[in-house]
Amino acid sequence: MSDTPSATAELKLPKDLAAEKGLVNVQIDGVWHQFPKGTRMIEACRQAQVTVPHYCYHPKLSSPGNCRMCLVQMGMPPRPAPGQEPQRDENGYEIIGWMPRPVIACANTIGENMGIRTTGDLVTKCREGVMEFLLINHPLDCPICDQAGECRLQEQSVQFGRGVSRFIDMKVKKPKNVDIGPRIRLDDERCIMCSRCIRFMDEVAGDPVLGFTQRGTHTTLTVHPDRLLDSNYSLNTADICPVGALTSNDFRFQMRVWFLKETPTIDVNCGTGTNINVWTRGNKIHRITPRLNDEVNSAWMPDSHRLNFHYIDSASRLTEPLAKTAANHSATTWSAALAEAASRIKAVPAAQVAIIASGRMTNEELFLARTLAAEIGTTQLSLVPRTAEADALLVAADRNPNTTGAKLVLETEDPYAKLDSIREGVRNGSIKTLIVLGEDLITDAGFTADDLQKLDFLVQSSVLANPTADQAHLVLPSAAFAEKRGSMVNLSGRLQRLNRVVELTGQAHDDWEILRDLILALTGEKNEVHHIEDIFKAIAESIPAFNGLTLSKIGHQGTQIAETGYQIPLLANERARKAAGLING
Amino acid sequence: MAVVKLQRPKLNFGEKIYFGALIKGFFLTMTHAVKSLLGKSAGAESLASSGLGVTMQFPEQRWDDHLPEYYRGAPALVTDEQGRERCVSCQLCEFICPPKAIKITPMEIPSDDPWAKVEKRPLEFDIDMTRCIYCGMCEEVCPEQAIYLRKDYLFAGFSRAEMVHDKKRLYEIGGVRVGLVNKWNELK
Amino acid sequence: MDLLQIAIIITKIIVLTFLVVLPLVPVCVYFERRFSAVIQDRVGPNRVGIPLTLLGFKKDFHFFGLIQPIADGLKLFLKEDFTPAHVRKVFYWMAPVLTVVPALITVCVVPFGSPISLFGHCEKLVIADLDIGPLFVFSVASLSIYGITLAGWSSNSKFPFIGGVRSTAQMISYEIALGLSIIPVLMYFGELNLSNIVQQQADHGWLLLPLWGHDADHTLTSKLLFWFPAAIAFLIFTISIFAETNRMPFDLPECETELVGGYHTEYSSMKFAMFFMGEYAAMVIGSAMIITLFLGGWSIGFGLDAYVAKLHIGDFYFGGFIHMGCFLTKLIGFILFFILVRWTVPRFRYDQLMKLGWVVFFEAALINVFLAALIVAAPELKTAIIGIGAVLLVVLTAAVIWVAKVSEETPKVLRA
Incomplete structure (x- = not known):
């Protein structure tokens, strides 16, 4: 080790150091990180423990980028003029030229020497605007909505919304309380058109029965004519729905989620051993949801297993020898x-x-x-x-x-x-x-x-x-x-x-x-x-x-x-x- | 913490032998006793005294007419002008209630009900009045203006079960409340 | 002793102890509650009565809540009598008895009225006409310390124990002042028989109100001269009685802010009620002693006693009963004074209490003895000797005050 550290640094730029490991350098909110090439920006931010609010993005589903909530400011080093060396800061990173327009973090992948800003005026304003649009036609019936308490719309409007409505027109009325399947109830007014459910049924469940009809503010989530959302995986759509548009018939109006305590355990209905969370209040089980385990069940579970818990406190339970x-x-x-x-x-x-x-x-x-x-x-x-x-x-x-x-x-x-x-x-x-x-x-x-x-x-x-x-x-x-x-x-x-x-x-x-x-x-x-x-x-x-x-x-x-x-x-x-x-x- | 040293007051001989203060004290207490017997205690009039001291004697005399607007008596549920029960059983009051006096079992409103669009209402709504501390948090937290603290304060029973106000009783106490925000009345 | 005499004594015990003094205890409690209420602009217990409305009448019969003490007693009687597992049972059970019984025993020497006579048989309204009245009272009353001390100790618990210790120290300290303070009185009357003391006061004016019955032996001048030591004795005696009965402002054994409930913290139901009763009985007896020694006992005063004593219907001389009424009136008046003090004067600190007992009252009572002796003996002494005595007394007083003053100077304490 005869080389002095400075000599090494001159020899090897950060990009070369990262490239040796198959990684790229990304600056997130002013801090440099290294991620594998091809990572989505939103995923990079998550790994850097920087929150990027989002609705439509789900790590197990494709990214259509239609909710626009994950807008961030992106920057790349400007392309140097021919024959000119790129400008570098004292650590060897190239100087980032920030783009004036925001980009969505969920559908863009990172690149070498990229910069991401998740704070600042531009991003704050964008989020505020997106929230305002999402809430225009939202019925604001949180007191009766089952999602209240675990609703992304609630959480993010508190964190990033403006707090006061400027909307004075009549809201668009859409179908409420639609019976789209044996286990799922749809409320179109609450839907924010994130399309998570559509993608899930298409990509994971392999039963593409959901889709949008109409355009603009009249866009409506619906089930294919003559079909029902009756797949054995339909309840997963209620799990991934960020708002209360899709709710479980079984759990509907039973208990507010803020009373429930979740306990991790496993499902015993088949040899897969799906990982689950059991939600209880006191000594009563109210619902079961899948728990993420990439080696067993990913983020999903079948309805038949999920609903098989009511026998535990049924009348035919044996209570004494x-x-x-x-x-x-x-x-x-x-x-x-x-x-x-x-x-x-x-x-x-x-x-x-x-x-x-x-x-x-x-x-x-x-x-x-x-x-x-x-x-x-x-x-x-x-x-x-x-x-x-x-x-x-x-x-x-x-x-x-x-x-x-x-x-x-x-x-x-x-x-x-x-x-x-x-x-x-x-x-x-x-x-x-x-x-x-x-x-x-x-x-x-x-x-x-x-x-x-x-x-x-x-x-x-x-x-x-x-x-x-x-x-x-x-x-x-x-x-x-x-x-x-x-x-x-x-x-x-x-x-x-x-x-x-x-x-x-x-x-x-x-x-x-x-x-x-x-x-x-x-x-x-x-x-x-x-x-x-x-x-x-x-x-x-x-x-x-x-x-x-x-x-x-x-x-x-x-x-x-x-x-x-x-x-x-x-x-x-x-x-x-x-x-x-x-x-x- | 700053330490402040205080000097005990220097007492003169009269104060030291204590008798002056003692007699002053007797005079004070006796004045109170006599005034109180004559019903002329300070504040007796404004407190609607019964003629002895400043005390109002309860079952015969009542403060009801003087209760201030902000008086917090028993919590009760209200209906609106159309006779709709305002509670949608969001259970926020159950959550906020410091002594956990409230217990709600929600239900879905059947589709043939005129208010089916509200979707949800309480099947059971129990307030345990032996637990209630009349803090008014339920009223404050209610997003539907459905629960109010009324001026009723006289509750007694011979059993604990009697002290639990069920939904029927709560609506009896609450009655109809007009002029509230009515977000469910817009056309759909 | 023939049967009649025994019957009379038993009757007197039953009537005077259990029908006169003991009922005074609930009456005291009632007065305590009502009087404290009016002092504090409240109403006090005024409800307990006969609920006539339940039977269809228009109004209940309240009788100013006088039945309240009975309800109190009934409540205490019906409460669970709980004996904690950690107490020393025998002493724990003995303690309440030891506080009540001495207080009631002392009743036997108190003269309630002048003698009554029926069919030529004269009977004094006193259970035991002892010739050592005050000494008997002191000796028996001091036994009640054992009750409190035992209660504190046998409860086997911190606060009761501290209460018990405090009470012991307090009662022993004040007994000295108590005993010394009445020596001038006894010197004046030359008598230890309480009946005779009262009779003397009836004939020649009360000790603190010597305005009638002057004769050669009892000149107005000598009585007025003796008024001063009598007043000092009265003050010391009264205040010491407050301390002896653990009443405010000296109720440190049970001061609830420091000791929860004091020596009776671990007691409940009737055992607790007995402490309560003992305390109030002691208060009644204390008042009775003060009245008997200083305020003429059963005497009506103003020379009316001789007239009253002669009232009769046929063979039945009933003046004694009028005197007894007078005695009870004075007693209740003094009890009211006790109550007034309780609701007026704040509680003393324990060191103040001890200082008052040992530094002030003990010395004052001692000097008062000499002063009284000088005054009593003055008519038979030469002027020069009186003068020397007076000078010596002044010097002695000055010396005592100086010593007290010097001892008050706090030694320099090193503080961190």
């Missing part, structure tokens, strides 16, 4: 129920006992189920397969969220393999005692009520009342997905964490606690498992794929622990578009 006395079930206590279960299980030879667990159980619960089987001494442990048609986006054919986890934790290639033999055993009487964990055998596993009546003892843990529970001698109320902590592994081998969103209903117990207490009742040992972390620790010690992990190390975005070769179709789609430069995120 039930024991069968004569024909009916009657409430009992946990201690009595567990003692009864333990004595009935011990009463028969281990070979006559079978366990049917569920692919909806977390790794921790499956691990305890395996421990329970080992404690009883039976090898008859199976899960119930659950498959349905896959779509080309996020919904997987395997509707059990933790099949991969079951393979890992139970250390078997096919966790569903023994179901047939167990069913056969029940039918021919070689299995007398059946422990069912969170599954409805009659509806999902091909059992009949007659089969189950042949059993000496049937214990079931379940969230909801079901036909199998009718036959069970003991029914133990357990936790729904939003009520438990734990981990699951999705089809692509990503370990993800469930978080407890709401407290358990009634006397229901967490599934892992039920299993632990049952094992303790069988062994009579002293309890040494107090937290779910203790179980995860045991898994991490005994299963190689989990080595070195803890529940908290999983993180909100999950951790890849296995390679299964499964590709989520939506991600393949998105990566292709990104590679083609159509989208940014």
